[in-house]
Amino acid sequence: MTPTDDTIDKLVIFLAKRDGIDKLVKTFQYVSKLIHHQSEPLHPFLASRAKLLEVTSGLSRKAFRSGRFLSGFNALRRNPGAPHLSIFANAGEMVYFFFDHFLWLARAGVLDPSLAPRFSFVSAFGESVGYVFFILLDLIAIRKGLVEHGRLISQKAGRDETERKEKEKAIRVDRVMRLMGIAANIADLIIAMADIEPNRFCNHAVTLGISGLVSAWSGWYRNWPA
Secondary structure (H helix, E strand, O other): OOOHHHHHHHHHHHHOHHHHHHHHHHHHHHHHHHHHHHHOOOOOOHHHHHHHHHHHHHHHHHOOOOOHHHHHHHHHHHHHOOOOHHHHHHHHHHHHHHHHHHHHHHHHOOOOOHHHHHHHHHHHHHHHHHHHHHHHHHHHHHHHHHHHHHHHHHOOOOOHHHHHHHHHHHHHHHHHHHHEEEEEHHHHHHHHHHHHHHOOOOOOOOHHHHHHHHHHHHHHHHHOOO
């Protein structure tokens, strides 16, 4: 199999996942936001088309995430003795995805559009809580991995060298994945803050566009087939 064939196979697998489709459409959404911001003064026609793609991409992503709140519920159900940080993280994610359904229906015109700001605030608040605790969980896991990595390095050479190297590699891979997760969660936290407490920094089109792409591409990396 050639490298090109392997890449195509991985792309097919990636796009077969719901998260894969979500990251692709999220890329469309935030690239369109940046294009709209840059082209609005001089190219209004292009700006209007980019804005349309941004809005429809955002609504499409909400449709793709239907029922996603059950993943957080399932995580709590399967781990009743989970640490407090994990409980808060998954609970925040559940609130986010649950109210995201109503936000989608309001923006689509099925529910009263005037309710959209309320749904957006509650969804973004739960999202922010979840991101904060997921970031803390990843930082704690990275710290534990660094401690374990240091312990493996300090071990005597008499230990099975192959097994030690495999464990070191697994720790490094896990660390990279968690750093990607932290990057995505921080970027999404900035986007959520734009809904919770609008301000000049978080609500700027460039800030939102870059944050959205950081989140999308970090998720792309994490979901790409090994």
